[in-house]
Amino acid sequence: MxxxxxxxxxxxLSQRKTEMKxxxxxxxxxxxxxxxxLKDYSLPEADVLCICGDIVPLEFQRDLYLSECWFDNxxxxxxxxxxxx
Numbered sequence: 469m470x471x472x473x474x475x476x477x478x479x480x481l482s483q484r485k486t487e488m489k490x491x492x493x494x495x496x497x498x499x500x501x502x503x504x505x506l507k508d509y510s511l512p513e514a515d516v517l518c519i520c521g522d523i524v525p526l527e528f529q530r531d532l533y534l535s536e537c538w539f540d541n542x543x544x545x546x547x548x549x550x551x552x553x
Contacts, residue, residue, distance in 0.1 A: 489514040491552075498525030498538065500546050517552040 491514040493501075501509045511517065523543060528534040 488516065490516045490518055492518040492520060494520035495522040497522055498528070498542075500543070503546060511550075514552060517550060 489512075491511055493511070496519070499505050501511050524535045524538060528538050
């Protein structure tokens with residue numbers, strides 16, 4: 469049915485990546501690695517970064533408007549620059 473449309477791409481077993489490294493962080497409350505308080509701290513190399521919650525700074529978490537502003541203007545650009553999938 470898909471002859472000529474799709475070509476199967478096979479990677480030799482010896483070249484296949486068989487492990488995935490996952491970095492998980494949580495309760496960062498606005499303390500982004502590589503910025504401000506944690507400017508000298510960097511996250512380890514990995515394939516995936518899992519942020520498990522409590523991202524917004526404590527002083528903003530009860531104010532939806534401030535939380536959204538921080539998320540869009542600080543967290544978003546930081547996250548986009550990360551080398552993870």
